[in-house]
Amino acid sequence: MSGTAIVVTSGKGGVGKTTAAANIGAGLAMSGPTVALVDADIGLRNLDLVLGLENRIVYDLVNVVEGGCDVQKALIRHKHIENLSLLPAAQSRDKTAVTPEQMKALTLGLKESFDFVILDCPAGIEQGFKNAIAGADRAIVVTTPEMSAVRDADRIIGMLEAEEVKNPWLIVNRIRPDMVKRHDMMNVDDLIDFLKVELLGVVPDDESIIISTNRGIPAVMDEKSRAGRAFLDIASRIMGNDVPIAATLEPDDWFSRFAKWLGISRG
Amino acid sequence: MMDFLARLFGRVETETSRECAKNRLRLVLVQDRATLSPRVMEQLKSELIEVISKYLDIDEEDMRVELDTSDSSVALVASIPVKEVKRESVGAV
Numbered sequence: 001m002s003g004t005a006i007v008v009t010s011g012k013g014g015v016g017k018t019t020a021a022a023n024i025g026a027g028l029a030m031s032g033p034t035v036a037l038v039d040a041d042i043g044l045r046n047l048d049l050v051l052g053l054e055n056r057i058v059y060d061l062v063n064v065v066e067g068g069c070d071v072q073k074a075l076i077r078h079k080h081i082e083n084l085s086l087l088p089a090a091q092s093r094d095k096t097a098v099t100p101e102q103m104k105a106l107t108l109g110l111k112e113s114f115d116f117v118i119l120d121c122p123a124g125i126e127q128g129f130k131n132a133i134a135g136a137d138r139a140i141v142v143t144t145p146e147m148s149a150v151r152d153a154d155r156i157i158g159m160l161e162a163e164e165v166k167n168p169w170l171i172v173n174r175i176r177p178d179m180v181k182r183h184d185m186m187n188v189d190d191l192i193d194f195l196k197v198e199l200l201g202v203v204p205d206d207e208s209i210i211i212s213t214n215r216g217i218p219a220v221m222d223e224k225s226r227a228g229r230a231f232l233d234i235a236s237r238i239m240g241n242d243v244p245i246a247a248t249l250e251p252d253d254w255f256s257r258f259a260k261w262l263g264i265s266r267g
Numbered sequence: 268m269m270d271f272l273a274r275l276f277g278r279v280e281t282e283t284s285r286e287c288a289k290n291r292l293r294l295v296l297v298q299d300r301a302t303l304s305p306r307v308m309e310q311l312k313s314e315l316i317e318v319i320s321k322y323l324d325i326d327e328e329d330m331r332v333e334l335d336t337s338d339s340s341v342a343l344v345a346s347i348p349v350k351e352v353k354r355e356s357v358g359a360v
Contacts, residue, residue: 183283
């Protein structure tokens with residue numbers, strides 16, 4: 001058996017890469033496939049927090065790569081999602097602790113026993129990026145509708161193509177339909193025009209993400225979370241299902257809710 | 268409804284911040300993309316030499332090929348000194 005390795009990247013920091021990786025991994029695992037989440041952000045470990053697994057780390061990625069520990073021993077099973085495992089990053093080391101070749105071998109090994117390997121890439125375009133993408137079959141580029149994030153995404157897309165990770169998918173994170181509506185935010189079509197890549201999903205700006213991160217429970221487990229539902233749709237699309245994207249884009253301000261309640265449709 | 272409100276508050280007359288971001292981003296991306304890796308640049312150069320050498324005898328040493336970026340456009344600027352026009356190229360129709 002050989003699974004698919006997907007790297008989640010963005011160039012710019014703070015656009016929601018780690019949250020996206022956690023929720024995509026959890027979303028995939030909840031619908032059946034086995035998933036290994038790999039925190040490739042060595043020295044800045046965070047994926048464990050988003051998943052609520054920070055107290056269960058014994059071994060990390062660097063221990064595995066340096067040969068001190070078997071990968072199966074380092075993997076942490078998620079408490080609630082049976083098919084989900086995490087390989088945490090080392091916290092006391094830095095990006096130079098591993099090489100692209102080692103990461104490639106590690107990813108290949110994980111693909112033997114998991115349907116999906118989701119790699120959370122560090123921000124930036126240096127060695128950490130090169131490590132994370134080394135063994136990836138596909139890439140997901142996360143951006144927000146902000147100029148600096150789009151510019152960095154453009155750069156990353158160019159670098160991915162140069163490194164032979166072709167046809168990256170795009171996730172537009174933290175979109176605010178109300179701002180898009182009053183032309184104070186670029187819309188998804190604007191971003192696709194610039195970046196010219198395939199759209200994988202659109203995630204609304206949603207405070208439930210902060211709440212679920214506080215609790216260490218991925219938003220996909222919360223049925224009421226709009227961002228969580230968007231990530232479930234994204235997971236479904238990765239599995240090859242045809243899920244329409246428009247549904248998540250409706251404004252959710254008080255006016256829209258009131259209008260919906262009254263049964264009025266807005267033009 | 269929202270369009271009406273927007274007009275009411277005078278948003279339509281000025282450039283929206285979305286348009287502003289798009290215009291600025293367009294220029295920035297043109298410039299960001301106007302670089303080729305040294306490897307690709309060398310390849311482009313050697314293929315140019317190959318094609319041009321079919322018709323002209325050129326001075327490869329003094330040849331210069333660059334991407335030139337001005338405000339909103341990118342041009343490939345090549346300066347290729349010609350030593351001699353090949354005889355078979357002169358008479359050809």
